[in-house]
């Protein structure tokens with residue numbers, strides 16, 4: 372079993388993100404055609420579990436932030452059915468093209484509207500969505516931007532609308548594997564861009580009610596799946 376050290380406030384800090392949005396876009400454009408062959412394979416199980424917990428129903432209007440190669444968009448389009456609608460925003464035009472092809476092939480493009488842009492400012496009106504989903508994307512935003520993105524998700528959700536997030540997490544302890552991963556992230560941020568964050572806490576802090584949380588292990592590292600609700604009074 373892995374040895375977990377005592378909490379150490381210095382090591383518990385969430386790492387900052389220094390890459391610009393233009394650099395992020397460029398990096399994802401570059402890997403969009405190959406993404407499914409590496410990262411996509413490892414993440415599949417967790418994004419499917421998170422989507423299952425989000426419990427999307429027929430006729431709903433839903434949004435995915437950072438849809439990547441579009442696997443979840445396709446599932447969401449099947450779940451909402453003909454009467455529902457799926458929206459997606461991603462900073463990478465390469466990812467958008469890959470997703471579009473996937474949806475076209477499945478005959479589902481008519482139910483989906485894709486937008487290429489930065490999710491820290493969502494191009495949607497207030498109270499539009501029944502559910503918002505983020506899979507391995509929240510942890511890409513810089514520390515000060517995380518509440519911004521979550522507040523934007525809250526703004527565009529209807530009251531009692533659901534937020535589903537699956538993300539790398541700081542977990543509870545300061546394990547060797549977490550430190551090693553963070554060291555690699557600091558050394559090679561262009562290749563290892565996700566970093567562990569406080570998932571549930573960040574969501575709670577912007578005023579969501581936490582409905583459900585599942586702790587998962589992502590190749591030995593902590594992860595969280597959180598389902599939260601926008602309270603009716605906000």
Ligand SMILES: C[S@@+](CC[C@H](N)C(=O)[O-])C[C@H]1O[C@@H](n2cnc3c(N)ncnc32)[C@H](O)[C@@H]1O
Nearest residue numbers: 399437438439461462463466489490506507508
């Ligand atoms: C790690 S991938 C995850 C993709 C997909 N959600 C999945 O689970 O397979 C992160 C995605 O977020 C997108 N992204 C990164 N920064 C973004 C931003 N500021 N706004 C919108 N999308 C962003 C990337 O282009 C990429 O498609």
